[in-house]
Structure formats: structure tokens, C-alpha cells
Amino acid sequence: MKRESSKTLIVGFFVILSGVVVITAGCKSKTDSKQDTKSKLSGSVRVGGSTTVLPIAQAAAEQFQAKNPDVKVEVQGTGSSEGIKGVTEGTLDIGDSSRELKPKEKSLGLVDHAVAIDVIAFAVHPSNKVKNLTPDQIKGILTGKIGNWKEVGGLDEKIQVVGRDEASGTREYVQKEVIGKDAKFVQDALALPGTGQLKAAVAQTPFAFGYMSIGQVDDTVRAVKVDGVAPTPKSVESKDYKYQRNLHMFTKGEAKGATKAFIDFVLSKEFQSGTLSKEFYQITK
Amino acid sequence: MRKMSLVELVLFLFTLTSLVGLVLIFLFVIKESLPIFLKVGLLPFLFGSIWQPTAGKFGLLPLLLSSLILVAGSIILAGPLGVALAIFMVEYAPSYVRIGLKTLVELLAGIPSVVYGFFGIIVIIPLVRNVVGGSGFGLIPGILVLTVMIIPTVTAVAADAIRVVPKENRLIIFALGGTRWQSVYRGVLPAATRGIFTGIILAEGRAIGETMAVLMVLGNAPLLPRTLNQPASALPSQIALDMAYASGDHRTALFGIGLLLLIFSALFISLARRVARSAA
Numbered sequence: 001m002k003r004e005s006s007k008t009l010i011v012g013f014f015v016i017l018s019g020v021v022v023i024t025a026g027c028k029s030k031t032d033s034k035q036d037t038k039s040k041l042s043g044s045v046r047v048g049g050s051t052t053v054l055p056i057a058q059a060a061a062e063q064f065q066a067k068n069p070d071v072k073v074e075v076q077g078t079g080s081s082e083g084i085k086g087v088t089e090g091t092l093d094i095g096d097s098s099r100e101l102k103p104k105e106k107s108l109g110l111v112d113h114a115v116a117i118d119v120i121a122f123a124v125h126p127s128n129k130v131k132n133l134t135p136d137q138i139k140g141i142l143t144g145k146i147g148n149w150k151e152v153g154g155l156d157e158k159i160q161v162v163g164r165d166e167a168s169g170t171r172e173y174v175q176k177e178v179i180g181k182d183a184k185f186v187q188d189a190l191a192l193p194g195t196g197q198l199k200a201a202v203a204q205t206p207f208a209f210g211y212m213s214i215g216q217v218d219d220t221v222r223a224v225k226v227d228g229v230a231p232t233p234k235s236v237e238s239k240d241y242k243y244q245r246n247l248h249m250f251t252k253g254e255a256k257g258a259t260k261a262f263i264d265f266v267l268s269k270e271f272q273s274g275t276l277s278k279e280f281y282q283i284t285k
Numbered sequence: 286m287r288k289m290s291l292v293e294l295v296l297f298l299f300t301l302t303s304l305v306g307l308v309l310i311f312l313f314v315i316k317e318s319l320p321i322f323l324k325v326g327l328l329p330f331l332f333g334s335i336w337q338p339t340a341g342k343f344g345l346l347p348l349l350l351s352s353l354i355l356v357a358g359s360i361i362l363a364g365p366l367g368v369a370l371a372i373f374m375v376e377y378a379p380s381y382v383r384i385g386l387k388t389l390v391e392l393l394a395g396i397p398s399v400v401y402g403f404f405g406i407i408v409i410i411p412l413v414r415n416v417v418g419g420s421g422f423g424l425i426p427g428i429l430v431l432t433v434m435i436i437p438t439v440t441a442v443a444a445d446a447i448r449v450v451p452k453e454n455r456l457i458i459f460a461l462g463g464t465r466w467q468s469v470y471r472g473v474l475p476a477a478t479r480g481i482f483t484g485i486i487l488a489e490g491r492a493i494g495e496t497m498a499v500l501m502v503l504g505n506a507p508l509l510p511r512t513l514n515q516p517a518s519a520l521p522s523q524i525a526l527d528m529a530y531a532s533g534d535h536r537t538a539l540f541g542i543g544l545l546l547l548i549f550s551a552l553f554i555s556l557a558r559r560v561a562r563s564a565a
Binding site for chain 2: 078079081082085160162165166167184187188189190191192193197200201204205208
């Protein structure tokens with residue numbers, strides 16, 4: 001009886017194994033035949049990286065897949081550095097980044113596709129009396145030289161800096177362009193793992209100060225003016241509001257096939273002046 | 286040698302796989318973390334007071350202290366609560382309440398930690414902000430979230446320990462005219478002490494390795510803890526936060542933290558074993 005049951009086990013095992021082989025073989029031949037028909041786009045595109053670029057990639061993926069049902073677009077948001085790492089190592093087809101390549105990343109053979117202009121806003125709680133800051137004051141607050149709102153014309157309250165973790169391209173931008181490469185963020189700055197969490201923290205904390213993409217700014221937080229200039233479409237276009245940067249999608253070598261089609265779609269007039277312009281600034285006019 | 290049956294063979298292979306996996310994990314973590322110990326040195330790495338990996342400063346003390354405070358704080362809260370819950374479940378509650386509570390505790394143990402993190406962000410952090418001020422992120426919500434997370438572990442193990450205390454222990458006290466509480470306090474708890482402490486130590490093991498929930502409420506600023514109401518960063522959450530982009534020495538330093546956590550787990554488990562085995 002015992003022998004019998006183990007025999008059944010072995011037979012069952014081989015039945016399952018052969019089933020798996022047949023199925024995988026079937027899958028393979030299926031994709032092969034699909035690649036032959038060039039008229040219709042198919043395959044999969046793996047997109048990942050910056051959480052700032054994430055909403056763009058997600059919206060584009062939805063619309064792109066609606067048009068090309070045979071293409072599967074997978075989107076993740078992990079941070080710019082991980083996006084660049086992923087596309088370099090081949091785990092991603094497109095690496096999203098909200099920062100430029102670092103010098104040592106330039107030799108990796110990545111091709112840059114600038115997909116949008118993002119504007120960095122400095123946000124406070126809506127109840128905060130401070131409406132305007134100079135670049136020096138912003139730097140002072142972020143590095144801890146200015147620790148109290150009364151030093152910049154607000155109430156006598158401690159400033160709580162809310163920032164991102166070091167994988168963030170936004171943080172990288174602020175480090176480089178606002179406080180300077182060698183300066184350090186104030187020690188008790190929060191380092192939150194996502195841009196949504198950062199906004200929520202600023203929205204809930206009356207004396208918080210945080211930096212975020214303009215796309216994130218809504219009624220729950222307020223962007224301060226810098227040298228009297230508010231971040232508006234006009235001041236962004238005229239570059240009077242200076243904290244702006246390009247958002248990127250990197251590919252390893254020139255984009256091909258479905259990947260190229262996806263990037264073309266992101267850059268298309270339809271997407272740029274439609275969905276994208278609601279939260280970001282268009283790169284192609 | 287006796288011929289193994291197929292089932293035995295399969296089970297033996299599974300056991301071997303997990304064992305080999307464990308050994309490989311240990312070896313791998315040691316191998317990956319070795320460079321940082323050689324470069325920075327064991328003591329400066331463990332007790333350096335500045336953690337600024339991108340500036341080349343690898344001092345674990347802020348993270349280590351924060352982790353220990355989290356474990357200590359949560360066990361101080363969860364220990365008495367969990368044991369009290371266990372006593373109530375086993376000694377006092379009528380059977381339908383007991384079954385309800387048991388289900389609830391098991392459910393609490395099965396909730397993914399990221400959900401506890403949500404709970405922390407939505408409920409605990411605003412509460413802390415309103416009561417003690419500041420941003421709300423920091424050690425206090427960390428301790429509170431961990432407390433809720435480890436109560437099930439304490440309760441489950443303590444309840445088992447209380448349940449197996451012989452009925453005579455209670456009956457003797459009753460026979461002497463004691464109350465129910467006296468039977469618990471004098472008759473049951475002394476006999477269940479080892480089991481209860483085993484549960485508490487296992488809970489500590491869970492608390493020190495908890496990553497996601499802690500990451501979401503700590504604020505992740507690697508400061509030396511001076512008060513409870515300040516942002517902080519713990520050992521496991523720092524790994525999760527940095528792993529995405531770390532390279533070079535920073536990466537090996539994260540493996541160093543991983544090794545430290547492995548050693549902590551091993552210590553807690555062997556301690557729990559020893560307590561469970563020692564004579565009362």
C-alpha cells in the first residue's frame with residue numbers, strides 16, 4: 001500500500017512537471033510568433049524609479065495600455081537612484097529619475113529622455129504667517145542655522161524640517177541647488193520614504209517646512225514665494241522662479257520597440273498638454 | 286542503513302534546504318559586512334555617535350540606542366498588558382469570551398506590519414502631536430505601535446504557560462479559603478513564570494527586527510536619542526531606507542547592521558530557550 005502511494009506520488013510529479021514544460025514551451029512560441037507580426041505592438045515595458053515621476057508614468061501607462069492592449073506596462077516608484085540602477089542592470093526597461101546622472105553614472109550607456117519640467121516648491125502649513133522667503137533664509141532653515149519661525153517673520157515656534165530619504169532625487173536637487181553640495185541638512189530633519197508622506201506631514205504639522213514637487217502642492221499645504229516670486233506657470237516659463245529641473249526617463253542604449261513607443265507616447269502632444277500639464281510643466285510645446 | 290521511504294527522503298531534503306539556506310545567509314552577511322569592520326573597526330562602528338554614511342561616518346550608536354529604547358519601551362508596556370490579558374483569558378473569562386479573545390489576539394498577530402504603520406500614521410502620530418507637540422514622528426509612536434504589535438506574542442505564549450499549570454495549584458488555594466485572585470497570584474503565576482518570560486523575550490526578538498511599521502512612524506533622522514519626543518532611526522528601518530541607493534562602504538555598513546540584527550535574534554532566541562529549560 002505504502003509503495004503504491006509513493007508510486008502515485010512519482011507519477012503525479014512527472015505529470016505536473018511535463019505540464020509545466022508544455023505550458024512554458026507554449027508561452028515561448030506564443031511570444032515568438034507575436035514578435036514576427038510587426039504591425040501590432042506587443043511585449044512588456046518595466047518602468048521604475050523616482051516617486052516624483054511615478055504619477056506621470058502611471059497615467060501614461062494606463063492610457064498607453066488602453067491604446068495598445070497587447071503591451072503590458074509595469075510601473076513602480078522606488079527612488080531615482082534605484083531607477084538608474086535598475087535600468088543599468090537590466091531589471092527595468094525605463095529608469096525614471098528626477099535628477100541628472102552623477103558623473104560616475106555617465107559612462108553607463110544610458111540615454112536621456114527629458115519628459116517634463118518639475119518645479120520644486122517650499123511648502124508650509126496653510127496657517128503659517130510666513131509668505132515669502134529669500135534663498136538664504138531657505139538655506140538657513142534647511143541647514144538649521146535658522147531654527148525658529150520668528151527669525152523669518154513668523155510666530156515664536158521651532159521650525160520642523162520635513163525632508164526625504166537619501167534615495168530621493170528631490171532631496172538631491174535641494175542639496176545641490178539650494179543648500180550647496182557641502183552643506184548638511186539640519187540633524188533632526190525628518191527623512192520620510194515618499195513624497196506623499198512628506199506632504200501629509202507638512203499638512204498636519206503647523207510649524208513644518210518641507211520641499212516637494214509643485215505637482216504635490218494642493219489646498220492642504222502652501223508654497224511660499226521665493227524673493228517675492230510664487231511658483232506659477234508664468235514665473236516658471238520666464239524662469240523667474242528658479243527652482244526647476246527636468247524629469248527624466250533613462251533607457252539603456254536607444255529605446256526600441258514597445259519601450260520606444262511608450263516614451264514617444266509620454267512625449268506626445270496629446271499626453272503632454274493633457275494629463276501631464278495638470279501637475280507638471282510640459283517639456284514639448 | 287535502513288532504506289528511506291520517499292516521504293522521509295522528501296522531508297529530509299526540505300529540512301536540509303532550510304538548514305543550508307540559513308547557513309548561507311549567515312555566511313553571506315558576514316562576508317558582505319566584513320569590509321566595514323576591517324575599515325572602521327568594530328568598536329567605532331558599534332559605538333560611534335554619528336551616522337552619516339554618505340559623508341563616510343559610520344557610527345551605529347544613535348540607531349542602536351533608538352532600537353534598544355524601542356524594545357525596552359514597548360516591552361514595558363506590552364509585558365504587563367499581554368500577561369494581564371493572558372490571565373484574564375485563561376482564569377477569568379467564560380468560554381465564549383475566551384474564544385472571542387483568542388481569535389482577536391491571533392488576528393492581531395497576523396496583521397501585516399505595514400498596516401500597523403498606517404495605523405501609526407493616521408491615529409497615533411496626530412495624537413502624539415496634539416498631546417506632546419512637535420511633528421509627532423519619533424520614538425513615542427514607535428513604542429506605541431510596537432506595543433500593539435507584540436502584545437499577541439506575549440499573550441499567546443503566556444496563556445499557554447498559564448493553561449498548563451496543574452489544576453491542583455488553584456484548588457489548594459481555594460481549599461485554604463483563598464479568592465480567585467489569590468489562586469492566580471499564589472498558585473498559578475509562580476508556576477508559569479518561565480513561560481511568561483519566554484513569551485516576553487520572544488516578543489523582544491520581534492520588536493527589535495520590526496522594520497516597516499517603525500520606518501513609517503520614526504521620522505528616520507539618525508539622532509542620538511535624548512528625549513522620547515524626537516525623530517529617530519532604528520537599525521532595521523535604516524537598512525530598508527538606505528538599501529535602495531547604498532553603494533560601496535555604505536552598503537557593507539548596512540550588511541554590518543544586518544549581522545548585528547542576526548546576532549540579536551540569535552541571542553533572544555537562545556535566551557528564551559534557556560529560560561524555558563531552566564529549573565523553576
